[in-house]
Amino acid sequence: MGSFPAILQSEWTKIRTVRSTVWTLLLTFVVTVGLGALISLLTKNNFADFTKNDNSPFDATTTSFAGIGLGEIAMIVFxxxxxxxxxxxxxIRVSxxxxxxxxTLLTAKSLVVGGLALLVSLVTAFVTFFLGQALLGDHHTTLSAPNVLRAVxxxxxxxxxxxxxxxxVTAMLHNQTLALGVLVPFFFLLSPILSAVPKVKNVAHFFPDYAGKQMLTVFPTPSEPYGWLAGFFICGAWTLAALLGGAAVLKHHDA
Structure with missing residues (x-):
């Protein structure tokens, strides 16, 4: 086995030489920025209609992130x-x-994947915010406004x-098709449906997508079961559990 920096270098080489992973990261940026810009422009041009029945403060930050739902799909695929x-x-047998x-192998892979995802996500988040605010015109906000920088x-x-x-999850299942078959319906069918069902929506509030999106909120609302900090820890707990589960399966089962 080589040194840990050499393993990290190897994992970086694997990712950057596979076109599909590069394209999914690019798609994350394009769809999040593009749809957010479109919604921001439509909101500016139809602001009175969009807000006439809404008594809560207008959230310019959330408006600019209207495309993050599609960005989620691309990031999941990545x-x-x-x-x-x-x-x-x-x-994987060669690895x-x-x-x-x-x-050690999964740790190195997670660090490379997570580091690259964070870099792309930071660029995506700030470009999405600034472009969205520019298109919102007089209805825009700034990073210096309360909670805005934290939300970005x-x-x-x-x-x-x-x-x-x-x-x-993919490390646990050892199959990318099966992983996509589980993750996409979970995040984009099961979670939204359960969140709308009165008797089970309290359970859905602790799913990773619902918890994670609390980190984007600028104006806390009494109807939400918890705030951004609790959402961070809940989403983080799901993430850690998935990685630990992947490590356990990889350790005790053949590739």
Whole structure:
């Protein structure tokens, strides 16, 4: 086994040489920025209609992040592909032969995947915010406004956690198709449906997507069960559990 920096370098090489992972990161940026800009422009041009029945303060930050839902899909796919490509190509056997310490291998992979996801998410979050505010015109806000800077960073942290959660689930399942078949319906069908059902919505409030999105809120509302800090820890707990689960499966099962 090589040194840990050498393992990190190897994992970086794997990711940057696979076109699908590069494209999913680019797609995260494009759809989040593009849809956020479109919604911000539509909101500016139809501001009176959009806010006439809303008594709560206008949240310019959340408006600019209207496209983050599509960005989530791309980031989930990136997390899945970053781990699952090795299983689909059987290259995981080569990786394990080079690095028999499976926990070390997954740690290095998680650091590279998470670091890259965080970098792209930070760029995406700030570009999305600034472009959205520019298009909102007189209805814009600034980073110096209360809770705004925290919300922008929260968007980047949320996307990063979602990526790492997806990577951990893929490590547990050893199959990228199965991982996508579980994650996409969970986040975009099961979670929204359960959140709308009165008798079970309290359970859905503790799902990682609901918790993570609390980090984007600027104006706390009494109807929410908890605030951004609790959302950070809940989403972080899901992410850590997925990565630990992936490490346990990788350690005790053949690739």
């Amino acid at each position: 997390g899945v592909l970053a781990v699952g490509n090795e299983y689909s190509s059987r290259m 394990l032969a080079a690095v028999p310490q499976r926990g 960073f929260g968007a980047a942290v949320y996307l990063t956690m979602l990526c790492l959660f997806s990577a951990g």
